[in-house]
Amino acid sequence: xxxxxxxxxxxxDELGRLPGIGPKSAQRLAxxxxxxxxxxxxxxxxxxxxxxxxxxxCAICCDWTDQxxxxxxxxxRRDPSLICVVEHPKDVRALEKTGQFRGRYxxxxxxxxxxxxxGPEDLTLVQLRKRLEEGGVQELIVATDxxxxxxxxxxxxxxLARPFGIKVTRLARGLPEGADLDYADDSTLRLALEGRREL
Amino acid sequence: xxxxxxxxxxxxDELGRLPGIGPKSAQRLAxxxxxxxxxxxxxxxxxxxxxxxxxxxCAICCDWTDQxxxxxxxxxRRDPSLICVVEHPKDVRALEKTGQFRGRYxxxxxxxxxxxxxGPEDLTLVQLRKRLEEGGVQELIVATDxxxxxxxxxxxxxxLARPFGIKVTRLARGLPEGADLDYADDSTLRLALEGRREL
Numbered sequence: 001x002x003x004x005x006x007x008x009x010x011x012x013d014e015l016g017r018l019p020g021i022g023p024k025s026a027q028r029l030a031x032x033x034x035x036x037x038x039x040x041x042x043x044x045x046x047x048x049x050x051x052x053x054x055x056x057x058c059a060i061c062c063d064w065t066d067q068x069x070x071x072x073x074x075x076x077r078r079d080p081s082l083i084c085v086v087e088h089p090k091d092v093r094a095l096e097k098t099g100q101f102r103g104r105y106x107x108x109x110x111x112x113x114x115x116x117x118x119g120p121e122d123l124t125l126v127q128l129r130k131r132l133e134e135g136g137v138q139e140l141i142v143a144t145d146x147x148x149x150x151x152x153x154x155x156x157x158x159x160l161a162r163p164f165g166i167k168v169t170r171l172a173r174g175l176p177e178g179a180d181l182d183y184a185d186d187s188t189l190r191l192a193l194e195g196r197r198e199l
Numbered sequence: 200x201x202x203x204x205x206x207x208x209x210x211x212d213e214l215g216r217l218p219g220i221g222p223k224s225a226q227r228l229a230x231x232x233x234x235x236x237x238x239x240x241x242x243x244x245x246x247x248x249x250x251x252x253x254x255x256x257c258a259i260c261c262d263w264t265d266q267x268x269x270x271x272x273x274x275x276r277r278d279p280s281l282i283c284v285v286e287h288p289k290d291v292r293a294l295e296k297t298g299q300f301r302g303r304y305x306x307x308x309x310x311x312x313x314x315x316x317x318g319p320e321d322l323t324l325v326q327l328r329k330r331l332e333e334g335g336v337q338e339l340i341v342a343t344d345x346x347x348x349x350x351x352x353x354x355x356x357x358x359l360a361r362p363f364g365i366k367v368t369r370l371a372r373g374l375p376e377g378a379d380l381d382y383a384d385d386s387t388l389r390l391a392l393e394g395r396r397e398l
Contacts, residue, residue, distance in 0.1 A: 004263075006253070006254075007249045007252075007254055008250055008265065010246045011246045011247065011249070011250040013246075014243045014246040015243075015246075018228055018231065018243075019227065019228070020224065020227065020228075025219065027289055027292065028219065028289070031263070031288055032217065032218050033217075033247065034251060034254055036251075038252070041247050041248060041251040042248055042251075043213060044216075045244035045245070045247045045248045046244070047206070047209045047210045047212075047213040047214075048240050048243060048244045048247075049240060049244045050206045050210070051209065051229065051232070051233065052232060052233060052235075052237050053206075053237070054205070054206045055205075055206055055207055064203075064207060064230070064233060065207075066204075066206050066207065071204075088230065090226055090230055
């Protein structure tokens with residue numbers, strides 16, 4: 001059994017670290033890329049570096065953006081009194097696809113998880129509190145995942161919002177238990193938005 | 200619906216071009232990488248460029264290598280009179296895993312496919328002919344995929360070898376019809392090697 005060394009081994013190793021990419025997929029991707037024109041591989045490499053360098057968190061909602069403030073936070077047609085709080089940037093995409101939500105977002109970049117050592121200070125709660133302090137927010141829609149971490153995070157958000165007298169609602173549990181929010185289909189998400197209940 | 204622009208869109212686009220990576224996987228990978236340390240992303244990017252720059256085809260068997268001649272072709276313990284001809288570099292890995300083959304390889308980098316406009320000139324047949332001309336080869340084991348393209352390629356190899364009076368064998372059809380060679384389990388591959396038949 002001859003295994004690879006040098007740059008092929010390196011590439012297989014790096015690809016194999018990506019989530020959902022096992023050794024077989026890493027090999028498939030590596031061998032695919034070795035057959036492609038050099039310019040194409042360089043374009044992928046620089047897209048990776050560029051994105052990592054230029055993309056940052058929106059100064060307001062913490063979603064990914066290459067500007068100081070993301071397009072949704074800049075959009076005057078989006079209702080600033082309604083903030084939908086999600087765990088991850090991908091959840092913003094899933095909710096936007098329903099076309100039903102005209103408020104703004106707040107991206108926590110995670111959920112509370114004592115087992116994984118994720119505490120309140122690891123989420124973007126400081127930025128959220130700042131938005132609440134600035135006033136004008138009437139409702140927080142908690143759209144964290146319907147699992148243990150998401151529930152724990154929801155209660156942390158209730159605690160955060162209480163001093164401001166802001167209504168806190170939670171997406172209806174039309175979502176299947178334990179699932180990833182961004183894998184729900186559009187109409188489940190739409191029903192969940194409509195059936196949100198006060199905490 | 201707000202979709203991405205700038206470097207995020209670019210990255211999603213580049214990742215989405217990879218085989219087996221749909222829009223959802225591309226997003227998952229992109230968002231994962233945005234959360235990783237910059238150095239880690241740069242390491243992946245340079246592994247891609249490095250591999251594409253330094254990896255080339257072995258001067259003898261056309262398998263991927265970062266040297267002039269690959270380790271198998273350099274290995275004096277590997278029987279040079281026995282050449283196993285495969286479509287892709289991944290097939291070499293699959294066969295090596297059986298631990299049953301002590302000859303050498305020849306990687307065609309494809310299979311004949313008139314529909315996909317792949318003719319004999321697109322495969323590494325010139326290099327294979329050169330190896331046969333140099334003498335010492337007693338048997339070609341044809342290990343192309345057990346599908347239409349693989350069969351067509353097998354017959355092209357018979358035609359190529361005939362003037363040299365070299366025995367040409369084909370892996371036994373223990374392999375499931377229409378499957379990819381490198382997804383077969385080790386013992387199926389081992390049986391197929393043992394049961395090879397002359398063409």
